Amino acid sequence: xxxxxxxxxxxxxxxxxxxxxxxxIHFMDSGELVYLTTAGDLLGRGIGRWLQxxxxxxxxxxxxxxxxxxxxxxxxxxxxxxxFSKCPENGKVWxxxxxxxxxxxxxxxxxxxxASQSMLKVPSLSSKPLEDLPKKLKENLAMKLEKLSQxxxxxxxxxxxxxxxxxxxxxHYVRNFxxxxxxxxxxxxxxxxxxxxxxxxxxxxxFGSSGTCPCGRSLLRAALPPWQSTMVDALxxxxxxxxxxxxxxxxxxxxxxxxxxxxxHLDGPVYFPRAAIVSLGSHCIFDFYPRMGEPxxxxxxxxxxxxxxxxxxxxxxxxxQLSLLLEPGSLLVLxxxxxxxxxxxxxxxxxxxxxAEVKNAKDIGLxxxxxxxxxxxxxLTIRHLLPRCNCSPVF
Ligand SMILES: O=C(O)CCC(=O)C(=O)O
Ligand SMILES: [Fe+2]
Numbered sequence: 001x002x003x004x005x006x007x008x009x010x011x012x013x014x015x016x017x018x019x020x021x022x023x024x025i026h027f028m029d030s031g032e033l034v035y036l037t038t039a040g041d042l043l044g045r046g047i048g049r050w051l052q053x054x055x056x057x058x059x060x061x062x063x064x065x066x067x068x069x070x071x072x073x074x075x076x077x078x079x080x081x082x083x084f085s086k087c088p089e090n091g092k093v094w095x096x097x098x099x100x101x102x103x104x105x106x107x108x109x110x111x112x113x114x115a116s117q118s119m120l121k122v123p124s125l126s127s128k129p130l131e132d133l134p135k136k137l138k139e140n141l142a143m144k145l146e147k148l149s150q151x152x153x154x155x156x157x158x159x160x161x162x163x164x165x166x167x168x169x170x171x172h173y174v175r176n177f178x179x180x181x182x183x184x185x186x187x188x189x190x191x192x193x194x195x196x197x198x199x200x201x202x203x204x205x206x207f208g209s210s211g212t213c214p215c216g217r218s219l220l221r222a223a224l225p226p227w228q229s230t231m232v233d234a235l236x237x238x239x240x241x242x243x244x245x246x247x248x249x250x251x252x253x254x255x256x257x258x259x260x261x262x263x264x265h266l267d268g269p270v271y272f273p274r275a276a277i278v279s280l281g282s283h284c285i286f287d288f289y290p291r292m293g294e295p296x297x298x299x300x301x302x303x304x305x306x307x308x309x310x311x312x313x314x315x316x317x318x319x320x321q322l323s324l325l326l327e328p329g330s331l332l333v334l335x336x337x338x339x340x341x342x343x344x345x346x347x348x349x350x351x352x353x354x355x356a357e358v359k360n361a362k363d364i365g366l367x368x369x370x371x372x373x374x375x376x377x378x379x380l381t382i383r384h385l386l387p388r389c390n391c392s393p394v395f
Contacts, residue, residue: 013111058141170336177331264345265308272384282377287320
């Protein structure tokens with residue numbers, strides 16, 4: 001019997017697609033698993049758990065992978081797979097059944113996995129019928145794996161999301177994410193350390209990457225300043241980002257004077273479709289606009305006039321569909337539809353008027369007709385910038 005601990009070369013099929021999963025998988029003695037995609041045109045990684053009971057092995061993996069050259073938005077959630085087999089034999093290719101676990105649905109058998117301990121050779125495919133595994137033992141192992149995967153602290157958001165009434169999915173607003181003291185402390189650090197790029201519409205600075213990789217298709221990863229890492233770690237452990245994508249690797253600071261704002265835009269498929277925005281300083285009204293057409297393939301270039309990622313112009317006079325008052329110390333998380341299809345922006349005004357569209361005004365104790373003067377506002381936009389080639393360690 002071969003020991004499972006260590007690195008394996010894994011290939012697994014999904015229906016007719018022979019090498020849908022192809023890469024290195026590391027079985028750690030802690031019972032954890034790490035997977036790295038090595039298929040030429042795919043990028044991605046996975047994390048999971050494995051268990052061995054008697055002669056039976058089961059492992060579960062959450063895999064996030066995408067085509068390096070794709071200009072479309074990537075999947076919004078990783079896919080979960082499960083492998084089952086007898087313990088591998090020394091020196092032989094290890095073969096087992098491969099299941100896909102759709103969210104809240106029963107597992108589906110989609111193919112086989114093959115693994116070998118040699119990193120030099122892709123495991124050869126076997127067409128021998130798989131030996132039937134004892135049903136009860138398999139069910140037992142599956143139950144245990146399910147329990148283990150629920151213990152990832154970041155899978156269960158421990159804050160209560162403020163799911164807003166309105167037609168836009170996937171917008172969460174969290175009041176008092178930071179305490180006033182923390183807001184002040186972060187503002188002090190920013191004033192002391194930031195090296196702003198001055199724009200017409202705002203000042204800005206990007207953290208987390210620097211320079212381009214040898215092939216020029218991705219950015220190289222740079223360490224975040226410690227105060228930002230702490231915030232990114234906190235967001236990770238609260239469940240704002242999936243553990244497969246932990247830690248988020250990009251932080252953009254924007255500073256707005258009263259009268260400045262940001263033109264309605266989509267952040268684009270260069271990122272995993274999720275952004276966490278932490279506000280410091282002034283309040284502001286943040287607007288989401290109605291969904292318009294397909295956003296695919298936009299957002300890879302910069303609109304120099306508007307100072308936002310490029311996307312087709314909205315018809316003049318388009319009104320916001322949902323507005324929120326962002327308070328200092330608050331956290332806004334936009335993902336899925338809100339990230340992919342609904343432009344967001346902040347009007348360039350000195351004073352914000354509370355209208356019926358400001359959906360959280362009442363929770364904050366404000367009424368329609370109230371107006372609030374802005375002061376300087378600084379925001380942190382935290383996202384996961386996706387590498388577009390295999391030579392960049394930006395992940
Ligand atoms: O300042 C904000 O709250 C929004 C910033 C933003 O949309 C961005 O950086 O893409
Ligand atoms: Fe944005």
